[in-house]
Amino acid sequence: MIKKSQSTIRNKLPAITAIALFLFLWQSICMLELVPGYMLPSPIDVIRAFISERELLFKNMLITLKEAFAGLSLGVFIGFGAAVLMDRYEIFYKAFYPIMVVTQTVPTVATAPLLVLWFGYETTPKIILIILSTFFPVAVGLLDGFRSADKDAVGLLRSMGANNLRIFRYIKFPSALPQFFSALRITVAYSVVGAVISEWLGGFGGLGVYMTRVKKAFAFDKMFAVIFLISAISLFLMALVNLAEKKCMPYRKTEKEVKK
Protein backbone atom coordinates (compact mmCIF):
# COMPACT_ATOMS: atom_id res chain seq x y z
CA MET A 1 0.00 0.00 0.00
CA ILE A 2 2.74 2.42 1.03
CA LYS A 3 4.77 1.33 -1.97
CA LYS A 4 1.85 2.10 -4.23
CA SER A 5 1.30 5.64 -2.90
CA GLN A 6 5.04 6.28 -3.19
CA SER A 7 5.03 5.28 -6.83
CA THR A 8 1.97 7.45 -7.50
CA ILE A 9 3.82 10.43 -6.04
CA ARG A 10 6.84 9.61 -8.17
CA ASN A 11 4.64 9.41 -11.27
CA LYS A 12 3.03 12.76 -10.62
CA LEU A 13 6.16 14.55 -9.47
CA PRO A 14 7.12 15.97 -12.90
CA ALA A 15 3.63 17.43 -13.40
CA ILE A 16 3.52 18.93 -9.92
CA THR A 17 6.97 20.47 -10.37
CA ALA A 18 6.03 21.94 -13.75
CA ILE A 19 2.86 23.51 -12.35
CA ALA A 20 4.70 24.93 -9.35
CA LEU A 21 7.38 26.35 -11.62
CA PHE A 22 4.75 27.91 -13.87
CA LEU A 23 2.97 29.56 -10.92
CA PHE A 24 6.26 30.81 -9.58
CA LEU A 25 7.16 32.37 -12.95
CA TRP A 26 3.74 33.97 -13.22
CA GLN A 27 3.97 35.40 -9.71
CA SER A 28 7.48 36.74 -10.45
CA ILE A 29 6.38 38.43 -13.68
CA CYS A 30 3.58 40.21 -11.80
CA MET A 31 5.76 41.19 -8.86
CA LEU A 32 8.45 42.61 -11.17
CA GLU A 33 5.62 44.49 -12.93
CA LEU A 34 6.69 43.24 -16.38
CA VAL A 35 2.99 43.28 -17.29
CA PRO A 36 0.59 45.89 -15.85
CA GLY A 37 -1.34 44.55 -12.85
CA TYR A 38 -4.80 45.34 -14.26
CA MET A 39 -4.11 43.16 -17.32
CA LEU A 40 -2.54 40.17 -15.60
CA PRO A 41 -3.38 39.58 -11.95
CA SER A 42 -0.86 37.53 -10.00
CA PRO A 43 -1.81 34.05 -8.72
CA ILE A 44 -2.10 35.50 -5.23
CA ASP A 45 -4.53 38.16 -6.51
CA VAL A 46 -6.58 35.41 -8.11
CA ILE A 47 -6.75 33.46 -4.85
CA ARG A 48 -7.80 36.65 -3.03
CA ALA A 49 -10.53 37.28 -5.59
CA PHE A 50 -11.66 33.71 -5.26
CA ILE A 51 -11.99 34.03 -1.48
CA SER A 52 -13.82 37.36 -1.58
CA GLU A 53 -16.20 36.17 -4.30
CA ARG A 54 -16.68 32.65 -2.91
CA GLU A 55 -20.39 33.02 -2.10
CA LEU A 56 -21.30 34.41 -5.48
CA LEU A 57 -19.12 31.82 -7.25
CA PHE A 58 -20.69 29.00 -5.27
CA LYS A 59 -24.23 30.20 -6.02
CA ASN A 60 -23.49 30.45 -9.76
CA MET A 61 -21.63 27.17 -9.75
CA LEU A 62 -24.72 25.37 -8.49
CA ILE A 63 -26.77 26.79 -11.37
CA THR A 64 -24.16 25.73 -13.93
CA LEU A 65 -23.78 22.29 -12.39
CA LYS A 66 -27.52 21.73 -12.43
CA GLU A 67 -27.69 22.54 -16.13
CA ALA A 68 -24.63 20.45 -16.86
CA PHE A 69 -25.97 17.49 -14.94
CA ALA A 70 -29.41 17.64 -16.54
CA GLY A 71 -27.92 17.98 -20.03
CA LEU A 72 -25.37 15.26 -19.41
CA SER A 73 -27.90 12.74 -18.08
CA LEU A 74 -30.20 13.32 -21.03
CA GLY A 75 -27.27 13.28 -23.46
CA VAL A 76 -26.00 9.96 -22.10
CA PHE A 77 -29.52 8.55 -22.13
CA ILE A 78 -30.12 9.58 -25.74
CA GLY A 79 -26.63 8.48 -26.78
CA PHE A 80 -27.24 5.10 -25.19
CA GLY A 81 -30.57 4.69 -26.94
CA ALA A 82 -29.08 5.74 -30.28
CA ALA A 83 -26.19 3.27 -29.88
CA VAL A 84 -28.51 0.38 -29.01
CA LEU A 85 -30.78 1.09 -31.98
CA MET A 86 -27.89 1.53 -34.40
CA ASP A 87 -26.29 -1.69 -33.18
CA ARG A 88 -29.51 -3.66 -33.35
CA TYR A 89 -30.90 -2.33 -36.63
CA GLU A 90 -28.47 -1.71 -39.49
CA ILE A 91 -31.03 0.58 -41.17
CA PHE A 92 -30.92 2.95 -38.16
CA TYR A 93 -27.17 3.09 -38.43
CA LYS A 94 -27.27 3.84 -42.14
CA ALA A 95 -29.99 6.46 -41.76
CA PHE A 96 -28.90 8.38 -38.68
CA TYR A 97 -25.16 8.03 -38.35
CA PRO A 98 -24.43 10.64 -41.07
CA ILE A 99 -26.87 13.08 -39.48
CA MET A 100 -25.20 12.58 -36.13
CA VAL A 101 -21.83 13.37 -37.63
CA VAL A 102 -23.21 16.53 -39.22
CA THR A 103 -24.57 17.75 -35.86
CA GLN A 104 -21.00 17.59 -34.58
CA THR A 105 -19.57 19.71 -37.37
CA VAL A 106 -21.65 22.74 -36.41
CA PRO A 107 -19.79 24.82 -33.80
CA THR A 108 -21.57 25.25 -30.47
CA VAL A 109 -21.08 29.02 -30.57
CA ALA A 110 -23.14 29.06 -33.77
CA THR A 111 -26.01 26.95 -32.49
CA ALA A 112 -26.22 28.51 -29.04
CA PRO A 113 -27.60 31.95 -30.14
CA LEU A 114 -30.18 30.22 -32.32
CA LEU A 115 -31.27 28.07 -29.40
CA VAL A 116 -31.58 31.22 -27.29
CA LEU A 117 -33.76 32.83 -29.97
CA TRP A 118 -35.98 29.77 -30.15
CA PHE A 119 -36.19 28.79 -26.49
CA GLY A 120 -35.42 31.99 -24.57
CA TYR A 121 -33.05 32.71 -21.70
CA GLU A 122 -34.23 29.93 -19.41
CA THR A 123 -32.57 26.56 -18.90
CA THR A 124 -34.12 24.74 -21.89
CA PRO A 125 -31.72 25.99 -24.61
CA LYS A 126 -28.76 25.33 -22.33
CA ILE A 127 -29.77 21.76 -21.72
CA ILE A 128 -30.37 21.22 -25.43
CA LEU A 129 -26.92 22.55 -26.24
CA ILE A 130 -25.32 20.22 -23.72
CA ILE A 131 -27.29 17.27 -25.09
CA LEU A 132 -26.06 18.13 -28.58
CA SER A 133 -22.45 18.13 -27.48
CA THR A 134 -22.60 15.06 -25.22
CA PHE A 135 -24.78 12.43 -26.88
CA PHE A 136 -22.43 11.95 -29.82
CA PRO A 137 -19.30 10.75 -28.01
CA VAL A 138 -21.44 8.45 -25.88
CA ALA A 139 -23.29 7.01 -28.87
CA VAL A 140 -20.12 6.45 -30.91
CA GLY A 141 -18.19 5.02 -27.96
CA LEU A 142 -20.95 2.60 -27.03
CA LEU A 143 -21.54 1.57 -30.63
CA ASP A 144 -17.85 0.75 -31.05
CA GLY A 145 -17.99 -1.14 -27.77
CA PHE A 146 -21.04 -3.18 -28.78
CA ARG A 147 -19.36 -4.05 -32.05
CA SER A 148 -16.12 -5.05 -30.35
CA ALA A 149 -17.95 -7.80 -28.46
CA ASP A 150 -16.41 -11.22 -29.08
CA LYS A 151 -18.41 -12.92 -31.86
CA ASP A 152 -17.54 -16.34 -30.49
CA ALA A 153 -18.77 -15.39 -27.04
CA VAL A 154 -22.05 -14.32 -28.63
CA GLY A 155 -22.15 -17.70 -30.43
CA LEU A 156 -21.50 -19.49 -27.16
CA LEU A 157 -24.43 -17.78 -25.49
CA ARG A 158 -26.61 -18.48 -28.51
CA SER A 159 -25.68 -22.15 -28.27
CA MET A 160 -26.97 -21.94 -24.70
CA GLY A 161 -30.25 -20.64 -26.09
CA ALA A 162 -29.81 -16.98 -25.07
CA ASN A 163 -32.06 -14.35 -26.66
CA ASN A 164 -30.91 -10.93 -27.87
CA LEU A 165 -31.67 -9.24 -24.56
CA ARG A 166 -29.51 -11.70 -22.64
CA ILE A 167 -26.73 -11.40 -25.20
CA PHE A 168 -26.89 -7.65 -24.75
CA ARG A 169 -26.82 -7.87 -20.98
CA TYR A 170 -24.12 -10.51 -20.61
CA ILE A 171 -21.84 -9.79 -23.58
CA LYS A 172 -22.44 -6.57 -25.45
CA PHE A 173 -23.02 -4.16 -22.60
CA PRO A 174 -20.10 -5.31 -20.45
CA SER A 175 -17.84 -5.35 -23.53
CA ALA A 176 -18.71 -1.71 -24.19
CA LEU A 177 -18.00 -0.46 -20.66
CA PRO A 178 -14.39 0.64 -21.32
CA GLN A 179 -15.45 2.70 -24.34
CA PHE A 180 -18.43 4.04 -22.43
CA PHE A 181 -16.25 5.35 -19.63
CA SER A 182 -13.76 6.90 -22.05
CA ALA A 183 -16.67 8.73 -23.68
CA LEU A 184 -18.08 9.74 -20.32
CA ARG A 185 -14.76 11.25 -19.26
CA ILE A 186 -14.85 13.55 -22.29
CA THR A 187 -18.53 14.37 -21.98
CA VAL A 188 -18.43 15.49 -18.35
CA ALA A 189 -15.91 18.14 -19.36
CA TYR A 190 -18.02 19.01 -22.42
CA SER A 191 -21.14 19.37 -20.31
CA VAL A 192 -19.57 21.98 -18.00
CA VAL A 193 -18.02 23.91 -20.88
CA GLY A 194 -21.30 23.66 -22.82
CA ALA A 195 -23.24 25.06 -19.89
CA VAL A 196 -20.82 27.98 -19.51
CA ILE A 197 -20.89 28.83 -23.22
CA SER A 198 -24.68 28.80 -23.36
CA GLU A 199 -24.84 31.03 -20.29
CA TRP A 200 -22.48 33.46 -21.96
CA LEU A 201 -24.88 33.92 -24.81
CA GLY A 202 -27.85 34.69 -22.66
CA GLY A 203 -29.08 33.77 -19.24
CA PHE A 204 -29.84 34.94 -15.73
CA GLY A 205 -27.31 33.04 -13.69
CA GLY A 206 -24.45 30.59 -13.70
CA LEU A 207 -20.70 30.80 -14.09
CA GLY A 208 -21.01 31.91 -17.74
CA VAL A 209 -23.17 34.89 -16.81
CA TYR A 210 -20.82 35.71 -13.95
CA MET A 211 -17.94 35.54 -16.41
CA THR A 212 -19.50 38.04 -18.81
CA ARG A 213 -20.23 40.41 -15.94
CA VAL A 214 -16.70 40.44 -14.54
CA LYS A 215 -15.33 40.75 -18.07
CA LYS A 216 -17.40 43.86 -18.66
CA ALA A 217 -16.11 45.24 -15.34
CA PHE A 218 -12.51 44.47 -16.40
CA ALA A 219 -12.13 42.49 -13.17
CA PHE A 220 -9.37 40.23 -14.48
CA ASP A 221 -8.64 38.69 -11.11
CA LYS A 222 -12.25 37.50 -10.83
CA MET A 223 -12.13 36.32 -14.41
CA PHE A 224 -9.15 34.12 -13.64
CA ALA A 225 -10.81 32.90 -10.45
CA VAL A 226 -13.84 31.67 -12.39
CA ILE A 227 -11.67 30.09 -15.12
CA PHE A 228 -9.80 28.08 -12.52
CA LEU A 229 -13.05 27.13 -10.84
CA ILE A 230 -14.42 25.74 -14.11
CA SER A 231 -11.24 23.70 -14.69
CA ALA A 232 -11.39 22.43 -11.13
CA ILE A 233 -15.02 21.35 -11.57
CA SER A 234 -14.19 19.50 -14.79
CA LEU A 235 -11.20 17.78 -13.19
CA PHE A 236 -13.27 16.79 -10.18
CA LEU A 237 -16.02 15.32 -12.37
CA MET A 238 -13.46 13.40 -14.43
CA ALA A 239 -11.99 12.01 -11.23
CA LEU A 240 -15.51 10.90 -10.26
CA VAL A 241 -15.84 9.09 -13.59
CA ASN A 242 -12.49 7.37 -13.00
CA LEU A 243 -13.70 6.26 -9.61
CA ALA A 244 -16.95 4.91 -11.04
CA GLU A 245 -14.97 3.14 -13.76
CA LYS A 246 -12.80 1.38 -11.19
CA LYS A 247 -15.88 0.38 -9.21
CA CYS A 248 -17.66 -0.97 -12.30
CA MET A 249 -14.68 -2.80 -13.75
CA PRO A 250 -12.77 -4.35 -10.86
CA TYR A 251 -11.40 -7.01 -13.24
CA ARG A 252 -9.31 -4.42 -15.07
CA LYS A 253 -7.10 -3.97 -12.04
CA THR A 254 -6.41 -7.70 -11.73
CA GLU A 255 -5.74 -7.92 -15.46
CA LYS A 256 -3.09 -5.22 -15.18
CA GLU A 257 -1.52 -6.88 -12.14
CA VAL A 258 -1.36 -10.22 -13.91
CA LYS A 259 0.33 -8.63 -16.91
CA LYS A 260 3.06 -7.22 -14.67
Next chain:
Amino acid sequence: MNLTRIKASQTIILNNMKKLEIKEVSKSFDGRKIIDNISVNLNKGEIVSLLGVSGGGKTTLFNIISGLTTPDCGKVYLNGEDITGKSGRISYMMQKDLLLPYRTVVDNVALPLLMKGEKKRTAREKASALFEDFGLDGTQKKYPAELSGGMKQRAALLRTYLFSDDVALLDEPFSALDTLTKASVHRWYLDVMENIKLTTFFITHDIDEAILLSDRIYLLSGTPGRISDEIIISQPKPRTDNFNLSSEFLEYKRRIIQAL
Protein backbone atom coordinates in the same frame (compact mmCIF):
# COMPACT_ATOMS: atom_id res chain seq x y z
CA MET B 1 -36.02 -65.79 -41.53
CA ASN B 2 -35.90 -66.00 -37.76
CA LEU B 3 -32.39 -64.71 -37.75
CA THR B 4 -33.25 -61.57 -39.70
CA ARG B 5 -36.05 -60.83 -37.24
CA ILE B 6 -33.65 -61.11 -34.32
CA LYS B 7 -31.20 -58.85 -36.09
CA ALA B 8 -33.90 -56.30 -36.77
CA SER B 9 -34.97 -56.22 -33.15
CA GLN B 10 -31.36 -55.84 -32.10
CA THR B 11 -31.02 -52.86 -34.37
CA ILE B 12 -34.06 -51.26 -32.76
CA ILE B 13 -32.57 -51.77 -29.31
CA LEU B 14 -29.29 -50.28 -30.48
CA ASN B 15 -31.12 -47.34 -31.97
CA ASN B 16 -32.85 -46.71 -28.67
CA MET B 17 -29.53 -46.59 -26.88
CA LYS B 18 -28.22 -43.89 -29.14
CA LYS B 19 -27.83 -40.59 -27.38
CA LEU B 20 -26.91 -38.53 -30.37
CA GLU B 21 -27.35 -39.45 -33.97
CA ILE B 22 -26.27 -37.48 -37.00
CA LYS B 23 -27.72 -38.72 -40.25
CA GLU B 24 -26.36 -37.94 -43.70
CA VAL B 25 -25.49 -34.33 -43.01
CA SER B 26 -24.00 -32.14 -45.76
CA LYS B 27 -23.14 -28.45 -45.85
CA SER B 28 -21.76 -26.04 -48.41
CA PHE B 29 -20.58 -22.45 -48.00
CA ASP B 30 -20.51 -20.19 -51.06
CA GLY B 31 -20.95 -23.13 -53.38
CA ARG B 32 -18.03 -25.00 -51.85
CA LYS B 33 -18.95 -28.26 -50.19
CA ILE B 34 -17.39 -28.47 -46.73
CA ILE B 35 -18.77 -31.74 -45.40
CA ASP B 36 -20.51 -34.45 -47.35
CA ASN B 37 -22.97 -37.08 -46.19
CA ILE B 38 -21.76 -37.45 -42.63
CA SER B 39 -23.40 -40.01 -40.36
CA VAL B 40 -22.17 -40.37 -36.81
CA ASN B 41 -23.67 -41.67 -33.62
CA LEU B 42 -22.87 -41.59 -29.93
CA ASN B 43 -24.02 -44.02 -27.27
CA LYS B 44 -24.76 -42.97 -23.72
CA GLY B 45 -21.65 -42.23 -21.68
CA GLU B 46 -19.29 -42.64 -24.61
CA ILE B 47 -16.35 -40.41 -25.40
CA VAL B 48 -16.06 -40.27 -29.17
CA SER B 49 -13.58 -38.16 -31.05
CA LEU B 50 -13.61 -36.71 -34.49
CA LEU B 51 -10.10 -36.69 -35.84
CA GLY B 52 -9.01 -34.84 -38.94
CA VAL B 53 -6.79 -32.14 -40.35
CA SER B 54 -7.43 -28.48 -39.51
CA GLY B 55 -9.90 -26.79 -41.85
CA GLY B 56 -11.48 -30.11 -42.74
CA GLY B 57 -14.99 -29.19 -41.67
CA LYS B 58 -14.91 -30.48 -38.10
CA THR B 59 -16.09 -27.23 -36.58
CA THR B 60 -18.78 -26.88 -39.27
CA LEU B 61 -20.17 -30.26 -38.24
CA PHE B 62 -20.17 -29.17 -34.58
CA ASN B 63 -21.91 -25.92 -35.43
CA ILE B 64 -24.59 -27.99 -37.14
CA ILE B 65 -24.99 -30.38 -34.22
CA SER B 66 -25.24 -27.50 -31.76
CA GLY B 67 -27.86 -25.82 -33.94
CA LEU B 68 -25.82 -22.68 -34.71
CA THR B 69 -25.79 -23.63 -38.40
CA THR B 70 -28.48 -25.48 -40.31
CA PRO B 71 -27.33 -28.27 -42.63
CA ASP B 72 -28.18 -28.28 -46.35
CA CYS B 73 -29.52 -31.76 -45.85
CA GLY B 74 -29.48 -34.39 -43.15
CA LYS B 75 -30.80 -34.55 -39.60
CA VAL B 76 -29.56 -34.39 -36.03
CA TYR B 77 -31.33 -36.47 -33.38
CA LEU B 78 -30.90 -36.16 -29.62
CA ASN B 79 -32.44 -39.06 -27.70
CA GLY B 80 -34.43 -39.80 -30.81
CA GLU B 81 -35.83 -36.28 -31.09
CA ASP B 82 -35.13 -34.22 -34.20
CA ILE B 83 -33.13 -31.17 -33.07
CA THR B 84 -31.80 -30.09 -36.47
CA GLY B 85 -31.21 -26.32 -36.42
CA LYS B 86 -32.28 -25.97 -32.78
CA SER B 87 -29.74 -24.34 -30.50
CA GLY B 88 -29.75 -24.58 -26.73
CA ARG B 89 -30.07 -28.36 -26.55
CA ILE B 90 -26.50 -29.60 -26.53
CA SER B 91 -23.64 -28.07 -24.61
CA TYR B 92 -20.83 -26.80 -26.75
CA MET B 93 -17.33 -25.90 -25.70
CA MET B 94 -15.56 -23.95 -28.40
CA GLN B 95 -11.90 -23.79 -29.33
CA LYS B 96 -11.23 -20.72 -27.25
CA ASP B 97 -12.08 -21.00 -23.56
CA LEU B 98 -14.36 -17.97 -24.00
CA LEU B 99 -14.40 -17.12 -20.34
CA LEU B 100 -15.75 -13.59 -20.11
CA PRO B 101 -12.94 -11.44 -18.67
CA TYR B 102 -15.35 -9.23 -16.74
CA ARG B 103 -17.03 -12.00 -14.79
CA THR B 104 -15.52 -13.96 -11.92
CA VAL B 105 -14.86 -17.65 -12.54
CA VAL B 106 -17.96 -18.76 -10.66
CA ASP B 107 -20.12 -16.25 -12.55
CA ASN B 108 -18.66 -17.50 -15.83
CA VAL B 109 -19.32 -21.10 -14.96
CA ALA B 110 -22.85 -20.27 -13.82
CA LEU B 111 -23.71 -18.59 -17.15
CA PRO B 112 -25.59 -21.56 -18.66
CA LEU B 113 -27.79 -21.74 -15.57
CA LEU B 114 -28.52 -18.02 -15.82
CA MET B 115 -29.40 -18.50 -19.49
CA LYS B 116 -31.91 -21.11 -18.42
CA GLY B 117 -33.50 -18.46 -16.22
CA GLU B 118 -32.20 -19.51 -12.81
CA LYS B 119 -31.72 -16.94 -10.07
CA LYS B 120 -28.21 -15.58 -9.65
CA ARG B 121 -27.82 -17.01 -6.15
CA THR B 122 -28.96 -20.54 -6.89
CA ALA B 123 -26.93 -20.57 -10.10
CA ARG B 124 -23.81 -19.59 -8.17
CA GLU B 125 -24.46 -22.20 -5.49
CA LYS B 126 -24.97 -24.98 -8.01
CA ALA B 127 -21.85 -24.01 -9.91
CA SER B 128 -19.79 -23.65 -6.77
CA ALA B 129 -20.77 -27.12 -5.60
CA LEU B 130 -18.95 -28.67 -8.56
CA PHE B 131 -15.74 -26.66 -8.28
CA GLU B 132 -14.04 -29.28 -6.12
CA ASP B 133 -14.86 -32.17 -8.46
CA PHE B 134 -13.32 -30.24 -11.33
CA GLY B 135 -10.20 -29.32 -9.38
CA LEU B 136 -11.12 -25.64 -9.36
CA ASP B 137 -11.64 -25.10 -5.65
CA GLY B 138 -10.61 -21.66 -4.44
CA THR B 139 -10.85 -19.99 -7.85
CA GLN B 140 -14.52 -19.00 -7.52
CA LYS B 141 -13.96 -15.30 -6.92
CA LYS B 142 -10.95 -14.89 -9.19
CA TYR B 143 -11.11 -13.39 -12.65
CA PRO B 144 -10.19 -15.54 -15.68
CA ALA B 145 -7.00 -13.49 -16.25
CA GLU B 146 -5.67 -14.86 -12.96
CA LEU B 147 -6.01 -18.51 -14.03
CA SER B 148 -3.45 -20.62 -15.88
CA GLY B 149 -4.31 -22.05 -19.30
CA GLY B 150 -5.11 -25.47 -17.87
CA MET B 151 -7.38 -24.04 -15.19
CA LYS B 152 -9.23 -21.94 -17.76
CA GLN B 153 -9.99 -25.09 -19.76
CA ARG B 154 -11.25 -26.78 -16.60
CA ALA B 155 -13.55 -23.86 -15.90
CA ALA B 156 -14.77 -23.88 -19.50
CA LEU B 157 -15.47 -27.61 -19.28
CA LEU B 158 -17.37 -27.19 -16.04
CA ARG B 159 -19.44 -24.48 -17.68
CA THR B 160 -20.13 -26.85 -20.57
CA TYR B 161 -21.15 -29.60 -18.17
CA LEU B 162 -23.46 -27.28 -16.25
CA PHE B 163 -25.32 -26.45 -19.39
CA SER B 164 -26.23 -30.04 -20.04
CA ASP B 165 -25.08 -33.28 -18.48
CA ASP B 166 -26.59 -35.04 -21.49
CA VAL B 167 -24.26 -34.54 -24.44
CA ALA B 168 -21.27 -32.22 -24.77
CA LEU B 169 -19.42 -31.13 -27.88
CA LEU B 170 -15.81 -30.17 -27.25
CA ASP B 171 -14.00 -28.42 -30.08
CA GLU B 172 -10.24 -28.91 -29.62
CA PRO B 173 -10.52 -28.06 -25.95
CA PHE B 174 -6.88 -28.70 -25.12
CA SER B 175 -5.14 -27.67 -28.33
CA ALA B 176 -3.91 -24.35 -26.93
CA LEU B 177 -2.09 -25.97 -24.02
CA ASP B 178 1.61 -26.80 -23.94
CA THR B 179 2.57 -30.48 -23.94
CA LEU B 180 3.23 -30.83 -20.22
CA THR B 181 0.05 -29.02 -19.17
CA LYS B 182 -1.83 -31.07 -21.72
CA ALA B 183 -0.67 -34.35 -20.18
CA SER B 184 -1.86 -33.32 -16.74
CA VAL B 185 -5.15 -31.98 -18.12
CA HIS B 186 -5.70 -35.31 -19.93
CA ARG B 187 -5.24 -37.20 -16.68
CA TRP B 188 -7.61 -34.83 -14.94
CA TYR B 189 -10.10 -35.12 -17.78
CA LEU B 190 -10.21 -38.93 -17.67
CA ASP B 191 -10.69 -38.77 -13.89
CA VAL B 192 -13.55 -36.31 -14.16
CA MET B 193 -15.21 -38.29 -16.95
CA GLU B 194 -15.00 -41.45 -14.83
CA ASN B 195 -17.18 -39.63 -12.31
CA ILE B 196 -19.64 -37.70 -14.41
CA LYS B 197 -20.07 -40.08 -17.36
CA LEU B 198 -20.83 -37.28 -19.78
CA THR B 199 -21.51 -38.37 -23.33
CA THR B 200 -18.87 -36.44 -25.23
CA PHE B 201 -18.12 -35.71 -28.85
CA PHE B 202 -14.65 -34.38 -29.13
CA ILE B 203 -12.80 -32.67 -31.98
CA THR B 204 -9.06 -33.00 -32.14
CA HIS B 205 -6.20 -33.04 -34.62
CA ASP B 206 -3.90 -34.67 -32.08
CA ILE B 207 -3.79 -38.43 -32.77
CA ASP B 208 -2.32 -39.31 -29.35
CA GLU B 209 -4.99 -37.33 -27.59
CA ALA B 210 -7.74 -39.05 -29.56
CA ILE B 211 -6.45 -42.55 -28.76
CA LEU B 212 -5.83 -41.72 -25.11
CA LEU B 213 -9.23 -40.23 -24.37
CA SER B 214 -11.71 -41.92 -26.70
CA ASP B 215 -13.84 -45.01 -26.76
CA ARG B 216 -14.23 -44.58 -30.48
CA ILE B 217 -12.64 -42.41 -33.14
CA TYR B 218 -14.18 -41.18 -36.37
CA LEU B 219 -11.71 -40.14 -39.02
CA LEU B 220 -12.72 -37.19 -41.16
CA SER B 221 -10.72 -36.63 -44.32
CA GLY B 222 -10.77 -35.28 -47.86
CA THR B 223 -12.42 -32.23 -49.40
CA PRO B 224 -15.32 -32.15 -48.87
CA GLY B 225 -14.89 -33.91 -45.54
CA ARG B 226 -16.21 -37.45 -45.30
CA ILE B 227 -16.04 -40.04 -42.53
CA SER B 228 -13.35 -42.33 -43.87
CA ASP B 229 -13.01 -44.75 -40.98
CA GLU B 230 -14.21 -45.63 -37.51
CA ILE B 231 -11.82 -47.07 -34.97
CA ILE B 232 -12.84 -48.61 -31.67
CA ILE B 233 -10.32 -48.20 -28.87
CA SER B 234 -11.00 -51.25 -26.75
CA GLN B 235 -8.48 -50.43 -24.00
CA PRO B 236 -10.48 -50.48 -20.74
CA LYS B 237 -10.80 -47.41 -18.54
CA PRO B 238 -9.37 -46.05 -16.33
CA ARG B 239 -6.36 -46.02 -18.59
CA THR B 240 -2.97 -46.04 -16.94
CA ASP B 241 -0.18 -43.62 -17.64
CA ASN B 242 1.64 -46.34 -19.54
CA PHE B 243 -1.09 -46.80 -22.11
CA ASN B 244 0.34 -44.22 -24.46
CA LEU B 245 3.65 -46.09 -24.51
CA SER B 246 2.16 -49.55 -25.06
CA SER B 247 2.30 -51.50 -28.31
CA GLU B 248 -1.53 -51.45 -28.60
CA PHE B 249 -1.40 -47.67 -28.56
CA LEU B 250 1.19 -47.60 -31.31
CA GLU B 251 -0.84 -50.10 -33.32
CA TYR B 252 -3.86 -47.75 -33.18
CA LYS B 253 -1.67 -44.85 -34.10
CA ARG B 254 -0.24 -46.69 -37.13
CA ARG B 255 -3.73 -47.53 -38.30
CA ILE B 256 -4.91 -43.95 -38.01
CA ILE B 257 -1.89 -42.47 -39.78
CA GLN B 258 -2.36 -44.92 -42.64
CA ALA B 259 -6.05 -44.12 -42.89
CA LEU B 260 -5.46 -40.38 -42.99
